Amino acid sequence: MSEEVKGASNNELLLAAARDDNEDMLLELFDEGDLDVNFQDGLGNTALHYAASLGNIDVLEHILSHDECDVDPINRIERATPLHLAMKIQDPELRRSVVESLLDAGADTFIKDKNGETAVDLIPSDDKETPALIRKARAQATRAQEDVVDDDDDDEPGSGSGSEEEE
Template structure:
């Protein structure tokens, strides 16, 4: 796709277009120009991340996920689906696994339910062991991480960092 096609388009529109077409050059141009919202939505509520997943735009996907303001779990309007919900339903097995793993590595939440009440585990084919294993490993890793977090509530006696930063 030639960049001339996007003349007059806002950076958000260009970002969405780059995600739909795996146009890494256009995406990097938008990133360089700034003045965009990485979590902007199209008319269906799909963000650039949703579009990168839907259109298997793997090069653009990695750039979007690496952006510090990227919400890895945005929910679209029609299906109330996250990008991970869309990824587990992709047709091509190797591409599906790659995109699912990228989203999980970025911290995608496996417990969010879509409009039908389905989590991503409900949507994965039972014979797709690679994706099922990746999701289960992510869930287990997240469960361990959450249980390892120390309680930092300041209203409990004896809690806090012990750094003494609250003293005069």
Template sequence: MSEEHTGADNNQRLLAAARDDNEELLQEVFEKGGFDINFQDGNADSEILPALHYAASHGSTDILESLLTHEECDVDPINRLEGATPLHLAIRLEDKGVRKYVVENLLEAGADTRIKDKNGDTVLDLLTADDEDIKTLIRKSQAQSAVSMDDIVSDDDGEPGSGSGSGSDDD
């Protein structure tokens, strides 16, 4: 275990693991328990970020995967400085392969593509012309989201007992 993290509580160690891309430390935190997966640290003079922001903005794929598997992980926390979600930060990654991987994982975890940052930009607004792969992923996610919302609405419009099989079986 790293000496600089031994005196910190597990929330602080969680953030350190994400900041430093330290999967070993993250696993220690997960094994020990007693942490908030959405914990944000900071004060009035600094940006307050949860671990997912660090993982997404640094392209820390292993850390990102581990965080997203945690049931209570909020996939859309918004940072104070820019009003950005992890998805906003992920599309800034320089390495195209890592960028696509991180965006894909965030979308699969349910990241909301409609959230606007402080400048009023969604992730689609921030993409460059050569980001066709990412645009396709985002549009596919938006389409799936729209279908899911339609399913929820249509489930509520039927009358009770009006489903098939309500007739007599005595024929």
């Protein structure tokens, strides 16, 4: 490991791996297991914030696959999630790939940053594909919520409603 990371905690190394797109270091840290995948630095950024904002796809995918990963951590200064930061990626294809990964992992498209903006508000005006990804994710989330409501309201005997009469 380089001199700059000597003596750093596994949590700090995790942030460095995400910033530097160092997949090998990240996997080594995950194997060791002594870390908090949601660890925040002084600015409130997590490894997921860094991987998403820098478009480090492989590292991003590994972080998202970690069981303990919070896909919607909010940083301190901007009050931004990784999805907010992904919208600032200049390369449209890379931006869509990062956004798609975050949405597949369940990123919340309704969280507002310090300016009251959702990630949708930050999509560059010339990007016509990312809004479609957001609409699809929102539709799936709505459908999933409706399924939960339907499951709770099935009016089947034994539903716990307490309205059954004993004979």
